[in-house]
Amino acid sequence: MNNQRVGYQGEPGAYSEIAAMRFAENNKPFEDFKHIFQAVVDGSLDYGAIPLENSLGGSIHQNYDYLMEFPVNVIAETYVNIEHCLMGLPGSQLEKATHVLSHPQALMQCKDFLDAHPNLKAEATYDTAGSAKLIAETKSLNQLAIASKRAAELYGLNIIKTDLADADWNITRIVCIAKKDVAIHPSVKSSERKTSLVFLMPNEQGSLFTALATMALRKIDLTKIESRPSRKKAFEYLFYVDIIGSPTERNVKNALAHLEEISPMVKVLGCYGKIE
Amino acid sequence: MNNQRVGYQGEPGAYSEIAAMRFAENNKPFEDFKHIFQAVVDGSLDYGAIPLENSLGGSIHQNYDYLMEFPVNVIAETYVNIEHCLMGLPGSQLEKATHVLSHPQALMQCKDFLDAHPNLKAEATYDTAGSAKLIAETKSLNQLAIASKRAAELYGLNIIKTDLADADWNITRIVCIAKKDVAIHPSVKSSERKTSLVFLMPNEQGSLFTALATMALRKIDLTKIESRPSRKKAFEYLFYVDIIGSPTERNVKNALAHLEEISPMVKVLGCYGKIE
Numbered sequence: 270m271n272n273q274r275v276g277y278q279g280e281p282g283a284y285s286e287i288a289a290m291r292f293a294e295n296n297k298p299f300e301d302f303k304h305i306f307q308a309v310v311d312g313s314l315d316y317g318a319i320p321l322e323n324s325l326g327g328s329i330h331q332n333y334d335y336l337m338e339f340p341v342n343v344i345a346e347t348y349v350n351i352e353h354c355l356m357g358l359p360g361s362q363l364e365k366a367t368h369v370l371s372h373p374q375a376l377m378q379c380k381d382f383l384d385a386h387p388n389l390k391a392e393a394t395y396d397t398a399g400s401a402k403l404i405a406e407t408k409s410l411n412q413l414a415i416a417s418k419r420a421a422e423l424y425g426l427n428i429i430k431t432d433l434a435d436a437d438w439n440i441t442r443i444v445c446i447a448k449k450d451v452a453i454h455p456s457v458k459s460s461e462r463k464t465s466l467v468f469l470m471p472n473e474q475g476s477l478f479t480a481l482a483t484m485a486l487r488k489i490d491l492t493k494i495e496s497r498p499s500r501k502k503a504f505e506y507l508f509y510v511d512i513i514g515s516p517t518e519r520n521v522k523n524a525l526a527h528l529e530e531i532s533p534m535v536k537v538l539g540c541y542g543k544i545e
Numbered sequence: 546m547n548n549q550r551v552g553y554q555g556e557p558g559a560y561s562e563i564a565a566m567r568f569a570e571n572n573k574p575f576e577d578f579k580h581i582f583q584a585v586v587d588g589s590l591d592y593g594a595i596p597l598e599n600s601l602g603g604s605i606h607q608n609y610d611y612l613m614e615f616p617v618n619v620i621a622e623t624y625v626n627i628e629h630c631l632m633g634l635p636g637s638q639l640e641k642a643t644h645v646l647s648h649p650q651a652l653m654q655c656k657d658f659l660d661a662h663p664n665l666k667a668e669a670t671y672d673t674a675g676s677a678k679l680i681a682e683t684k685s686l687n688q689l690a691i692a693s694k695r696a697a698e699l700y701g702l703n704i705i706k707t708d709l710a711d712a713d714w715n716i717t718r719i720v721c722i723a724k725k726d727v728a729i730h731p732s733v734k735s736s737e738r739k740t741s742l743v744f745l746m747p748n749e750q751g752s753l754f755t756a757l758a759t760m761a762l763r764k765i766d767l768t769k770i771e772s773r774p775s776r777k778k779a780f781e782y783l784f785y786v787d788i789i790g791s792p793t794e795r796n797v798k799n800a801l802a803h804l805e806e807i808s809p810m811v812k813v814l815g816c817y818g819k820i821e
Binding site: 300301303322323324325326327328329330331334372373376377380391392393394395396436438472474475477478481482484485488490491492493494495496497498500 | 576577579598599600601602603604605606607610648649652653656667668669670671672712714748750751753754757758760761764766767768769770771772773774776
């Protein structure tokens with residue numbers, strides 16, 4: 270670890286901050302993703318922690334758009350377990366509280382718990398950690414928050430209940446972005462490399478099959494594929510593909526050259542490794 | 546149209562209600578998606594309006610999980626433009642207002658507007674239409690809401706500004722679900738059919754390529770493909786695929802039989818048409 274500066278979206282205690290802390294020591298909250306990309310490009314940040322997909326919510330297309338728009342590289346990835354906890358000020362009690370505050374998505378993910386506790390009125394807030402912060406500020410014993418364990422620690426709240434969510438499989442994949450001239454994050458230990466690409470294909474008979482043949486015929490493993498209708502032109506599709514390997518390997522290099530023969534646009538978002 | 550009952554998530558005026566109104570006359574708001582699936586299965590609803598993907602947010606995996614879990618059929622699809630409007634009580638003014646209320650996702654989608662109007666403090670609420678309703682109830686001239694045009698009409702608010710979002714391409718694809726014995730929605734006029742399937746593949750070299758070969762070799766067109774790591778078993782992937790055609794056509798029927806030869810699980814979610 271070093272003294273690099275990393276930006277994440279949300280208040281301190283946000284799930285993205287957990288990823289940011291793995292990327293650098295010096296982390297800074299941002300209100301939105303676009304400003305993180307801008308800060309990385311203008312050099313006021315070294316890194317950005319950008320969520321790309323969640324096991325319940327799916328891929329975050331808007332962040333893929335920013336990866337296409339800004340001159341940045343993906344230099345690492347990490348996985349954060351979203352473990353919602355119920356918390357309140359010391360002295361607060363589940364039975365006596367009247368309100369529970371959190372981001373609407375977190376509230377919806379804890380619907381079974383809320384249904385079983387009709388004494389608690391759900392109240393939406395801008396983010397999970399912000400709810401914990403709000404309770405610490407208002408000093409209200411009637412209000413509880415749904416947020417991360419770290420948010421409870423940061424704002425001096427007691428954890429009343431862990432494992433609050435209905436689904437037990439809520440994981441967010443967060444990548445580290447840096448300027449184009451940074452190739453890989455120094456904390457990546459493993460030599461296994463993943464390469465993320467975006468390419469465009471016209472919606473012609475079998476065009477995706479042909480595109481995937483460039484990889485399959487060279488025995489390259491895919492770990493993700495996703496189509497997205499292009500916003501620029503009807504009947505064109507963007508494909509997001511992650512493969513095991515690096516463009517420095519001959520088969521990957523040849524597959525990418527082959528893909529460029531048949532696709533009007535191929536962009537490598539980065540070649541990176543995992544940070545635990 | 547007929548007097549069927551359809552459920553949607555959110556308050557009246559929610560973007561999902563716009564889809565629900567295309568599916569049936571008699572629509573009913575629900576707090577969450579799971580209860581819509583349950584109501585369709587137990588017969589208290591004829592239909593459910595279920596968003597599956599958004600052009601900025603991506604696929605909603607949780608609703609795909611419910612499609613796998615509950616015995617329902619997808620019987621139609623429709624596309625709703627998410628057009629955020631700024632609204633307030635008659636007499637309210639952009640310059641004099643102090644707060645703007647909406648779902649955090651809508652607030653974030655209108656970040657450029659909010660940045661340009663620092664007099665407006667963004668305040669998170671449970672949903673977009675609920676914000677409009679709240680202002681109608683509190684009768685506050687200081688509060689504005691970001692919601693649909695329909696929400697303004699329903700709650701008697703004036704639209705102060707349209708096209709509020711940063712991105713001009715915000716579309717949600719919403720499907721209509723019904724009980725297993727309902728094959729297609731009566732309002733589907735076109736004879737073009739789409740079939741949605743989910744299948745499981747072990748993460749073996751070239752397994753996806755082989756699976757897609759079952760379609761490509763029979764000249765079947767794909768309109769969507771998306772991989773998702775299986776939560777049940779490491780190194781297995783679920784694939785969501787939409788194809789043009791119906792299992793009543795010989796090539797689609799044969800492709801599905803071929804897919805079943807190589808996949809441990811193939812499930813057809815429905816064969817349906819578009820409702821405008």
